[in-house]
Amino acid sequence: RQRQMCIIDRYQRRVHGIFMILNLGRKIFLKPLVNRSFFGLFKKKLADPLIEVSALENMIKNKEKNLRIVDTCYFMPKDPRDPIAEYQKESIPGAQYFDIDAIADTSIPYPHMMPSNEVFIANMKKMNIRKNDLIVCYDHLGVFSSPRVWFTFTIYGATNVRVLNGGLPAWKKRGNIVEKNGATAKSRQNLDQDTADAYNYSIDKNKIADISFIHKIAPKIVKKELKHCIIDARSADRWAAKVEEPRPGLRKGCVPGSINIFFKEFLSAEGTTMKTVKEIKELADKKGVDINNPITAYCGSGLSACIPLFGLHRIGAKKLSLYDGSWAEYGAVPEPKWNLQNLNKLN
Numbered sequence: 001r002q003r004q005m006c007i008i009d010r011y012q013r014r015v016h017g018i019f020m021i022l023n024l025g026r027k028i029f030l031k032p033l034v035n036r037s038f039f040g041l042f043k044k045k046l047a048d049p050l051i052e053v054s055a056l057e058n059m060i061k062n063k064e065k066n067l068r069i070v071d072t073c074y075f076m077p078k079d080p081r082d083p084i085a086e087y088q089k090e091s092i093p094g095a096q097y098f099d100i101d102a103i104a105d106t107s108i109p110y111p112h113m114m115p116s117n118e119v120f121i122a123n124m125k126k127m128n129i130r131k132n133d134l135i136v137c138y139d140h141l142g143v144f145s146s147p148r149v150w151f152t153f154t155i156y157g158a159t160n161v162r163v164l165n166g167g168l169p170a171w172k173k174r175g176n177i178v179e180k181n182g183a184t185a186k187s188r189q190n191l192d193q194d195t196a197d198a199y200n201y202s203i204d205k206n207k208i209a210d211i212s213f214i215h216k217i218a219p220k221i222v223k224k225e226l227k228h229c230i231i232d233a234r235s236a237d238r239w240a241a242k243v244e245e246p247r248p249g250l251r252k253g254c255v256p257g258s259i260n261i262f263f264k265e266f267l268s269a270e271g272t273t274m275k276t277v278k279e280i281k282e283l284a285d286k287k288g289v290d291i292n293n294p295i296t297a298y299c300g301s302g303l304s305a306c307i308p309l310f311g312l313h314r315i316g317a318k319k320l321s322l323y324d325g326s327w328a329e330y331g332a333v334p335e336p337k338w339n340l341q342n343l344n345k346l347n
Helices: 002-035 053-061 083-089 117-127 146-155 167-173 211-222 277-287 306-314 326-330 337-346
Strands: 067-071 134-138 161-164 229-232 295-298 320-323
Touching (some): 053 134, 053 167, 134 167, 146 306, 211 229, 211 295, 211 320, 211 326, 277 306, 295 306, 295 326, 306 320
Parallel strands (some): 067 134, 134 161
16 A cells, blocks of 8 residues: 555656646746737738838839829918829829819818718729728828828728828939829729729728817816827917918917927928838827827818828827817817916916
């Protein structure tokens, strides 16, 4: 019996030893692999929505499936150039023109407000641009209006939208040819057959802020009761009410509680390309922007505010929204009494 007990004891020790070795192996080998997202290595890494001209050249050369190039040419109100005329004068071959002022809710008396689902879908059918197409947006100034169209496509549910870094100037600088008189929907080549939901666009209303929402959150931000960042993408002088607004009839000032990050601060020194991800992270840290909190951006009309939104999206911000009416709307109505009182205190 004593011998049997010894055998059992030795057996138990061996089993215990095996379990100890297995547990140690799990801690040494398996856990670190899981922590390094070992299984995530098989998942496709999310692509940077900003692409270089060389990448677009390769897409065209390789006849990338379902590639749609979109010219988003737009200029500031005081710029005498006609965007449509500039598009017809020169564009990237195969590019179709996205008219920011026409693909909009024209019933509202503010510039290029986001269109209804019906208006957007009708225009996308006309241009033959489907939700799952590879959409590359560019403009004629480098990076100016293309982030606005990127944001528009994205909030309507497009799944693969890119911005061309440097736009048409960068395209031409590399010696690429341009097209005259623009492209039409007949340039639709190398595209899959339409599916039933090909144009099933639908706006994500959580990505668009209205004036009532801004009035609601501004007091809470000033009182530090809400962690929500409002970014004013206009110049510092406009934000600080030191200069008159370019649009007539608008008062000077800013949304109470907002911080000023001029949209050009997201651009490189020459002002035609985006800063790197590292530089944008440094900018966000410098300005005190926590990308984990909700962020709403506005500008003069809701266009250049999309440059900060695009830049912050590139560094991982997810809770992004655009105050579509921007200062064109906010500066046209009286400041609420609460905000006015607090503005006086701040000044």
